[in-house]
Amino acid sequence: xxxxxxxxxxxxxxxxxxxxxxxxxxxxxxxxxxxxxxxxxxxxxxxxxxxxxxxxxxxxxxxxxxxxxxxxxxxxxxxxxxxxxxxxxxxxxxxxxxxxxxxxxxxxxxxxxxxxxxxxxxxxxxxxxxxxxxxxxxxxxxxxxxxxxxxxxxxxxxxxxxxxxxxxxxxxxxxxxxxxxxxxxxxxxxxxxxxxxxxxxxxxxxxxxxxxxxxxxxxxxxxxxxxxxxxxxxxxxxxxxxxxxxxxxxxxxxxxxxxxxxxxxxxxxxxxxxxxxxxxxxxxxxxxxxxxxxxxxxxxxxxxxxxxxxxxxxxxxxxxxxxxxxxxxxxxxxxxxxxxxxxxxxxxxxxxxxxxxxxxxxxxxxxxxxxxxxxxxxxxxxxxxxxxxxxxxxxxxxxxxx
Numbered sequence: 576x577x578x579x580x581x582x583x584x585x586x587x588x589x590x591x592x593x594x595x596x597x598x599x600x601x602x603x604x605x606x607x608x609x610x611x612x613x614x615x616x617x618x619x620x621x622x623x624x625x626x627x628x629x630x631x632x633x634x635x636x637x638x639x640x641x642x643x644x645x646x647x648x649x650x651x652x653x654x655x656x657x658x659x660x661x662x663x664x665x666x667x668x669x670x671x672x673x674x675x676x677x678x679x680x681x682x683x684x685x686x687x688x689x690x691x692x693x694x695x696x697x698x699x700x701x702x703x704x705x706x707x708x709x710x711x712x713x714x715x716x717x718x719x720x721x722x723x724x725x726x727x728x729x730x731x732x733x734x735x736x737x738x739x740x741x742x743x744x745x746x747x748x749x750x751x752x753x754x755x756x757x758x759x760x761x762x763x764x765x766x767x768x769x770x771x772x773x774x775x776x777x778x779x780x781x782x783x784x785x786x787x788x789x790x791x792x793x794x795x796x797x798x799x800x801x802x803x804x805x806x807x808x809x810x811x812x813x814x815x816x817x818x819x820x821x822x823x824x825x826x827x828x829x830x831x832x833x834x835x836x837x838x839x840x841x842x843x844x845x846x847x848x849x850x851x852x853x854x855x856x857x858x859x860x861x862x863x864x865x866x867x868x869x870x871x872x873x874x875x876x877x878x879x880x881x882x883x884x885x886x887x888x889x890x891x892x893x894x895x896x897x898x899x900x901x902x903x904x905x906x907x908x909x910x911x912x913x914x915x916x917x918x919x920x921x922x923x924x925x926x927x928x929x930x931x932x933x934x935x936x937x938x939x940x941x942x943x944x945x946x947x948x949x950x951x952x953x954x955x956x957x958x959x960x961x962x963x964x965x966x967x968x969x970x971x972x973x974x975x976x977x
Contacts, residue, residue, distance in 0.1 A: 576702065578730060579842070579849065587805065587806055588807055592813075593683070594630055596688065597635050611677075613646070618665045620663060621662045625968050627650075628968070629912075630804070639667075661861065663685075664681070667681060684858055685867075687812075722842070722890065723843050726846055735838055741841060742838060744807075753769050753770055755796075759799065760803065772788055772792035773796075786829075811870050815867040819871060842881075843878055851866075855950045862965065863905050863957050865956065868920045871921075877890050877891075877897075880935055885936070895942070897924075898949050899944060903956055907970055
């Protein structure tokens, strides 16, 4: 498996697969063909169908035209998904005086990661030798390691400096989102709600109601920042970036959790997200929203379990419960925007992560399912979903909303 540096990425929304990934590919393409005098990008699949709402065309044009050379962006609506290597596929072509200098076929596979057809990752990109939870848990039990200690062993002690930067960026996204007001761009006339949720105490607020309100406010804050093109951290994607920081921020502010414990939770959460990314998918275009929000919920539940010092089996159970109960969740963003239902889903998943933690506290040793099995099930379920429910905005809420 790759480093957590490839999972947690600090960047601007609204979509890791539709903006961050294409931007990364365009920057690499410019470096590969600096002598071109014109560029063309053709978007296929989910990128073609929701690229305008996700600002794919805008980021590609902005990046490719950085040196003052013209760039044409085209949307291919005709090519069927089964003809593509990945639903988020696009081509980049560089020309000079009308002749082709180079052409790449790129897959934006989720979380800002890309794959270029015909190019392989260098061997140094692989950091973790083990790639299933069963293997990792057996290894840690034999050596009496906690999961965050395993992460440090594989990544090196410098991983803590990286995770500190990730945590600072997550906190800033929450704080910025709680202060922001107004309507999000895109034409759906969605008002930002994080500040309202944070400040408006219920008239008869119980402890549970207050927890739900604050956790939701933090999740809304990050998700609204993402929808508005602000800076967030992929956890594991931009569209699901509000879940993990919401629960960590809430626990730090109400339980006086130290930054040291937060970083350990981030390491544990990242390891679980990495396992999902390696063995299934974190791409809504490939496996529906279960791959984004479901994965984020599993990461958050595992991170919380580590924060509370739970045993290895309890951490696994918390993550498994969180992912299992998102199975089949469709990705149907209205107008291709990361707003409805995406923002609310971050809040619901954050609350569900806390519920998964509670179940793990009581029921871990009665469980029947393994985390690895649920990850595999999620992937197969996602592949079976009709493509209209995999970030194409051609079904579900996106189709029926008027």
